[in-house]
Amino acid sequence: MAKISDIAKALGLSNATISKALNGSPEIPQTTVDRVKECARELGYVPSHFARTLKMHRSFSIGVLFVDKSQSGLRHEYFSTILNAIKVEAESRGYDITFINSENYSGLRPTYLQHVKSRAIDGVVIASVDFNDPNVMELAQSNIPTVTIDHTFDGCTSIMSDNEDGVYELTKRAYKLGHRKIAFIHGEDTTVTRKRVAGYVRALTELGISAKDEYMPMARYHDPESVIKAFQALGKLKDKPTCVLCTDDISAVVLLSSRLSGDREFIDNVSIAGYDGIYLSRMIQPVLTTYCQDSEMIGRLAASKLISQIENPKLFVPELVKVKGKLQEGGTIRPLVRPIE
């Protein structure tokens, strides 16, 4: 690998001059800068990243903390899309992506924060982890620039998918199509879930429908079995819902494409909606009625807000950014011809 001193030698200049020229120092005249850059290109010079980091305490890389506990991590389309968007945005601004972890080095098991510091990582995006893990909290509360996704930490900017809006929109959509008995199978109790439930209740209230507990069973995200169970329980109610909003698209598709046992009248006629907006939801016929989270935007914003904070720490104020998604009307909530009012 060519290094600065090679360019210096080739051009009969000093290392210092080359370094300045390459880094756009105003002391160097344009003609010299051009000569240097030209020569650098010819020699295939690329700066040694670690030497630079050692000197500057700045690595131009951002860390990503994801934990893939079974279904809710990297392998979930929502998060892999976010990751990809972060990657694209960060790279276009000259930053690399590294995953944060806490593995041991000669018996020393560093915390996330130590890992980040030892690598001089400039900032981190935290998503899809146990936000109550002290290890995670230490990182978030440190002086390392941090952006969280779908969770708020004091002093950190956070990007939130607008979960309340999502279920609110879906509920209103069902109402508009004539449904009055709308159930919402929600996921395990998390911040995200509470927002969604709030959206559901708010919509019902605005529509003059009273929310019933029996229409709000709990299941688990990305666990279709639990959703099926909740669904079948709804089918056993005296007063069965005509429309069921599900935890997520995967579960909704499973519900739609499985031959379930139970009350045929209910199963064959009930309307179903998902949540997320995964690729598959657009592919099936009819298209799944769901709420498409703008995961692309969430990732991009996370990266760009983080980089701004890194580059302009003085201007930084923590922000809470809500990212709205978009209702995908689809066709799995069917118009109710004779609404049972």
Next chain:
Amino acid sequence: MAKISDIAKALGLSNATISKALNGSPEIPQTTVDRVKECARELGYVPSHFARTLKMHRSFSIGVLFVDKSQSGLRHEYFSTILNAIKVEAESRGYDITFINSENYSGLRPTYLQHVKSRAIDGVVIASVDFNDPNVMELAQSNIPTVTIDHTFDGCTSIMSDNEDGVYELTKRAYKLGHRKIAFIHGEDTTVTRKRVAGYVRALTELGISAKDEYMPMARYHDPESVIKAFQALGKLKDKPTCVLCTDDISAVVLLSSRLSGDREFIDNVSIAGYDGIYLSRMIQPVLTTYCQDSEMIGRLAASKLISQIENPKLFVPELVKVKGKLQEGGTIRPLVRPIE
């Protein structure tokens, strides 16, 4: 951040001794090693990664080259599972994961190889890219340890999902259930596709069935629309197949859960199989008949073979590892009661 000199000061020893103790040098007696490690733990010492790299020309990080062009990159479950497995395996062996890219630094746009060298990345895993890109080829043919997934480069070890076996197994499965008219909708012409087609033809041959071109239409991977089109064309044949093997699970699920137009007799009775073994395939009822690629194993092997090569370059010989998957019997290929022989 505590550094080596802090430990040295605290213990009244020299930097060199600390460094040796921490790195398991045999010259240091166990008692000293213990004292040093104890102190290191107390001070929260973690080695400065970049200083170490600068000195050793070794970063303990492995690069991953993925390109997400629409559906076939990170966002596809197959690849995100592989990525996650690579991550887990690499981290457990003390390596970090960094994405490779080729963005510019002060007007210099480095190649992948330069990016890797400037970061002293110890080795790379290449997957899901255009393997004919000269930029990619340069990297693969360099002296950087490289493992490719689902593609072979001269001199690199490669991990290949056993695509031939997959379609072979599915075809035999269909035969066993009484099917004789088995079609295979394959993806665009790639190495992977050729292997799959080979498996299909081999199975048919062994079973004494002659392969017909009209039973081998082409579609595109993860593009259900193209698969539907090919599927409907099959339904218009004089001699319609009784079983259709698809490019991938997503398309198979779409086929199964969509209300398609066309010959009802054909559509309602034809059997369908997928390929991949995505999470969803196990969730629907009946479970999708498909071939589960062992993406977990593929990722783990990629990482571990790569690390072995990095750590024991002398012992290295390029390997071609085929990873077999597993037939998921499922229930979407139905037994044919009256096989039309």
Next chain:
DNA sequence: TTGTATGCGTTATCAG
């Protein structure tokens, strides 16, 4: 068994 000295490639300070 432990310590000293050197250099990895870069940037920053300060002098020319």
Next chain:
DNA sequence: CTGATAACGCATACAA
């Protein structure tokens, strides 16, 4: 406008 030099934190050859 340019150059010499120190320093970043660590590992290692060599000396004690």
